[in-house]
Amino acid sequence: MKTIKGPAIFLAQFMGDEPFDSLENAAKWMADAGYKGIQIPSDNPMCMDLKLAAESQDYCDELKGTCAEAGVEITELSTHIQGQLVAVHPAYDTAFDAFAPQQFHGKPQARQEWAVEQVKYAAKASQRLGLTNSVSFPGALVWPFMYPWPQRPAGLVEEGFKELAKRWRPILDYYDECGVNICYEIHPGEDLHDGVTFERFLEEVEGHPRCNILYDPSHFILQQLDYLSFIDHYHDRIKMFHVKDAEFRRNGKSGVYGGYQGWVDRPGRFRSLGDGQIDFGAIFAKLTGYGFDGWAVVEWECALKHPEDGAREGAAFVSDHIIRITDKAFDDFAGGVADKATNRKMLGLA
Numbered sequence: 001m002k003t004i005k006g007p008a009i010f011l012a013q014f015m016g017d018e019p020f021d022s023l024e025n026a027a028k029w030m031a032d033a034g035y036k037g038i039q040i041p042s043d044n045p046m047c048m049d050l051k052l053a054a055e056s057q058d059y060c061d062e063l064k065g066t067c068a069e070a071g072v073e074i075t076e077l078s079t080h081i082q083g084q085l086v087a088v089h090p091a092y093d094t095a096f097d098a099f100a101p102q103q104f105h106g107k108p109q110a111r112q113e114w115a116v117e118q119v120k121y122a123a124k125a126s127q128r129l130g131l132t133n134s135v136s137f138p139g140a141l142v143w144p145f146m147y148p149w150p151q152r153p154a155g156l157v158e159e160g161f162k163e164l165a166k167r168w169r170p171i172l173d174y175y176d177e178c179g180v181n182i183c184y185e186i187h188p189g190e191d192l193h194d195g196v197t198f199e200r201f202l203e204e205v206e207g208h209p210r211c212n213i214l215y216d217p218s219h220f221i222l223q224q225l226d227y228l229s230f231i232d233h234y235h236d237r238i239k240m241f242h243v244k245d246a247e248f249r250r251n252g253k254s255g256v257y258g259g260y261q262g263w264v265d266r267p268g269r270f271r272s273l274g275d276g277q278i279d280f281g282a283i284f285a286k287l288t289g290y291g292f293d294g295w296a297v298v299e300w301e302c303a304l305k306h307p308e309d310g311a312r313e314g315a316a317f318v319s320d321h322i323i324r325i326t327d328k329a330f331d332d333f334a335g336g337v338a339d340k341a342t343n344r345k346m347l348g349l350a
């Protein structure tokens with residue numbers, strides 16, 4: 001067993017207005033709120049210049065120094081935005097153009113090439129920063145066909161996952177060269193949205209050692225998937241952890257698909273830590289028991305609460321849930337001799 005590191009927080013939902021208008025200011029605010037680490041969205045220029053980080057060790061040392069002076073360390077880099085663009089179904093071309101620079105709008109192939117380059121930059125930048133894990137979205141080619149009506153033609157899903165793996169395999173190989181894991185956030189809207197779809201992808205990339213999981217139980221409760229059993233199945237691939245709460249409120253008008261409603265009215269919605277239904281005590285216990293030694297990173301998303309309140313409460317929440325592992329058995333006080341001769345005697349074998 002190992003003690004989970006934390007608390008840390010993902011900056012993506014916070015960057016913008018003061019005091020979150022620069023990496024330095026955001027890091028200081030989060031340190032004052034009780035955080036020890038920050039997860040950085042690599043696409044946000046307020047936080048970092050990703051290309052420069054991939055090219056310059058001096059720049060990476062400056063980034064680490066800025067965070068250390070503020071009182072936090074960098075836990076991981078995120079390429080959610082860029083990774084999404086590695087695989088985009090044409091139905092989403094217009095919507096996802098907003099994720100790329102203006103010069104790539106309306107140019108899906110050029111946009112994809114830019115995204116692949118960006119994700120690779122994050123591998124090299126992570127290596128320079130001394131990080132071993134990075135989180136991304138895999139993108140989606142099959143998601144529009146999630147519900148099997150009209151009937152899917154035979155081979156459609158298989159072909160989609162083959163293509164997804166074809167696009168990601170060279171990226172995974174590059175991450176391997178850099179000594180960094182890609183941890184895909186298992187998330188609705190992505191082709192990797194549950195355990196079965198992750199297994200499909202893992203098989204297509206031939207069990208690649210750098211293909212891993214960011215575990216976020218909030219996305220599972222919204223799907224009504226057993227988020228605790230998921231850990232039992234995939235703990236050996238879980239390298240990152242987003243601590244995000246959620247709730248599912250059953251009713252007679254809408255279900256898992258949400259009825260196209262806004263977040264406040266959906267049966268399944270994200271909540272600030274402690275305000276939802278997720279059993280984090282059981283999650284931290286399972287992850288600790290399986291030897292997870294990564295960071296517990298708060299990802300704040302809530303339809304109701306102010307983000308600064310959620311962030312402050314989240315630091316204390318995670319600190320209270322981290323289990324400092326024991327170096328002794330609880331019944332050691334009872335004594336007893338432990339040697340082969342005594343054991344054989346107790347078994348009647350002496």
